[in-house]
Amino acid sequence: MTGLDEHLPILQILVPLFGAILTAFTRSGVLAWTIAAIASAIAPFISAGLLMRITETGKPISYVMGSWAAPWGIEYRVDLLNAFVLLLISLIGLVSIPYARKSVATEIDSHKQPWFYTMYLLCLSGLLGIVITGDAFNAFVFLEISSLATYTLIGLGRHRRALLSAYQYLIMGTIGATFYIVGVGLLYLVTGTLNFVDLAARIGPAMQEYPRPILAALAFMTVGISLKLALFPLHVWLPNAYAYAPSFATAFLAGTATKAAIYLLIRIYFSVFAVAIPFRQLPVTEIVLVLSLAAMFIASFAAIFEQNAKRMLAYSSVAQIGYITLGIALANKMGLAGSLVHVFNHAIMKTALFFALGAMAYRTGVLSLPSLSGIGRKMPVTTAAFVVAGLGLIGVPGTAGFISKWYLALGAIEHGWTWLVFLIVLSSLLAVIYVGRFVEIAYFREPSADLAGVREPPPTMLLPLLALAFTTVYLGFDTRLTGGIATRIAEFLLGGFTS
Amino acid sequence: MIAAQPETLVQLAILIPLAAAALIPLFHRAPNLRETVTLVSAAALALIVWSLYGPVMAGARPELNGPEMVPGIRVALKVEPLGLVYALVASTLWIVNSIYSIGYMRGHDEPRQTSFYVCFAIAIASALAIAFAGNLVTLFLAYEVLTISTYPLVTHKASDEARRSGRKYLLLLIGTSMVLLLPAIIITAAVAGTADFTTGGILAGKLSPLLMTGLLALYVFGIGKAAVMPVHFWLPAAMVAPTPVSALLHAVAVVKAGVFSILKVVVYIFGIDTLTNSGAVDKLIWIPAATILIASLIAMTKDNLKARLAYSTVSQLSYIVTGALLATSLGVIGSGMHIAMHAVGKITLFFCAGAIYVAAHKTEVSELTGLGRAMPITFAAFTIGTLSIIGLPPFGGTWSKWYLALGAIEADKLAVVAILMISSLLNIAYLLPIPFRAFFGRPPASAGAAAAHGHKHGHGHAHGDGKIHEAPTACLIAISATALGCIALFVYPDFLLDLLKQIPLR
């Protein structure tokens, strides 16, 4: 087994990639699903294996592609940060796949189902690739693999607006990726390397000679990645994309796609540019802070007034991403740890919420809030799980969301900005309103006649949902996996930097 | 009493109501068994909490530590005398209230009784977790669970009015706790490096007087359950709930959780000496003091019986907050006593209000004229509760007011003494006329007929003869028990007093 052990980093990508090739040749949805399920089930074990090896040895794992030594060849370099995000993405894949079977079977035409799973697996391997690679250009390629698969997944939604949303996302996503690659190009021009570690070593000296291209590169990369992670006001593609995509695609993407982009931003800021350039030479803290606060408040308000349940949650995602970028902007130990904790927690909670909505759509076929009146009496378990995850969004103690907020607030205090603590908690009050609105609709209105025969979803959908709802609560108490690892990551990313 | 490790007792105190919450749904179709579960767990819980009395008096401080939630802070329980007072009150009154609930809910044919009892049990579990919380984060956790578990109780009727009140309840309680209390806790943890409840406080010398005042204000307003004006609006709104909920939660568990939290923060987070020296209390004490008077005045204008009782509660809660902010040893004792005394008195009054509603379907004070002859036990108990709230001997309320006044003198704040006196007069003015009117007023001729037709819920069949009878027996048992409790607490206050004297202040 030692041989296989060596190759864990590349297997992380290859398993879903080969799965994608296999599914492309199948004609049956069930067979394609089985292949996807096997690939999704293997991926988390590889991530967990990588994470365990790193925590044991304390050293990053380097894997050299085709024996071309870095910096000439492509290096896969897994440290605690990658391993953490890899585990998250592959875990979301794992819980999603049992859910997919029934949901996809009802929402996608049967002859398209094998393709749907092909796209899902391509998306999964692309996202894992972004996170695992140690090469700036390779990251772009994986970014585009996952994005192209995502456009297709979204376009397969049943409503014709899904096509329009996919097209708009394609335009904006491509612009974002191109901005990123322009930034990479500028860095390559002044340093002659694409390897993240090598870049980090050379940017410092190059800064003496070519400060302007380097800062321009940073700006290009920031804008490009911000488009992919939906930082306000570059989020406009997200609400429609999430609202019209098939239920399963929304749930999977909400938990993974933006998270991989956030990983890339953290990697660029804290590893490649080594913290000092973005946070000393450029006013990144101020800019990202303002945009994050705008996201937290404006997107939450949009969620409050939204009539479509999926779009309500999509706006909520934009707001929650605001929390994550807020922690990045603070650029101190607790703030950055808070960001990473929230990356994990938000992925769990939001996937749970979209699972619940998907289950409701599976049974009722509708997702406008008024038509879900009284759903709490017809689908009590599903609705209860939705409420638990919703409490997590609010940040009620005893749920994962509380832990995120605690870290972020400590980060704000560490920065000397006590006022920011009040803004952080104030915006969670807006979540009370939109979650509360759903609760009132679900429990206080009589079920309409359309919901007459509605009952709980099949166990394959219900169990993943319950598992995530339980995890939301579990992560509110046991924070070794989230808070503990995130703090260690923040410590090594920041090195000796103090903001 | 049970002879077991105190730590085990603490564990059981939280687990028993939770187990009840898990068991109750299993007996959804067998109401008698379901109610048995409630009663048995209530009795077991009270027994366990009382078993802690001996060890705590002997100096034991049982502790339990859970997983580390946020950096350096664990979920932790630690029993200390003040918390035990609150736990004793909540757990003992849960028995009485359960008996009453059964009579009320059945007499009233309420829907969704199973979920009612489940939420109730969770609320009790969180109340006990608040009582025994070992640090601010655990306290906050239990505090929020209490809010959320009581939301379905407040909105039990599922009417539009219930929904509106529920909104107010949730937004005000979650709002204040999230926006004011949580930052206060985070700042405290960041400044002090710990959030444990510690003898003498953890903030001595760490904050300037101005910041100390600001932080204390965050706690006083952030703990919205204490209903200090202007964050009291949720309490009258919560009165839309069924009466047993108003009785146990909004006269005892929830509101006392609020004032208890403030008291605990004052004693174990700030430390009374630190507070006195910083001068923070001198500025802030006038807010609860004003609340005492204003709430009493508003209570006088309310004709709805439960609304009047609600404002009376707002006013009485501020006694406790004022006592806490006196930051003297006698003030703390007075506050602690008032938690118990007011709880027993006010639960009696709410029980009576509920009994009147079940038996006669009256909700307004002006409709009660002459009702005392039809419901003598209920109104006798109401009179006892009233007198205890006013603070007249031979009823329990006397002692707490006595100690509060002594505390005010000890703190050299004679104005507070004056406010306590004026407020007692106001209490007489808005509470005493109710039993007076019921016993001595002349009933209007159409009273019986109105009772049979004048309500919406279609329970007129019970009163086909047009006469009003006493409330169901289960209700009467509960009412008599708490009324007698008011008297017993006057005769035997020592066990409480001894316990409160154990609170380590310095």
Next chain:
Amino acid sequence: MTGWEVIADHYNYYVTIFLMVAGLYIVIARGNMIKKLVGLGLFQTSVYLLYLSPGRIIGGTAPIIDERFSVYSNPLPHVLMLTAIVVGVATLAVGLALVVRISEEYGTIDEDEIFAKDEDQ
């Protein structure tokens, strides 16, 4: 160096910037979905130029180890841009496929008209 020399020395960058901005402008300003994709293609093309032009050394040859050659062009940018071109083609293909489907569903590929049709419902 005079100002003109600087411009002459960096003319490849000016072309890059022109293509980039022109492409971006088309994407933003045009309502026709095909034209938007054309603009997107132009925008991506500018990146190829950004990478390739500095990688080329005048008089340099392909990097073949041989005694006769001493000056080589850097091969890496070419490899990278080969990949980027593939990505660009794939993006264009997916984009065009979406436009075909949109045209089938809506009967138009003009964004304003599509929005108007969705508003009507």
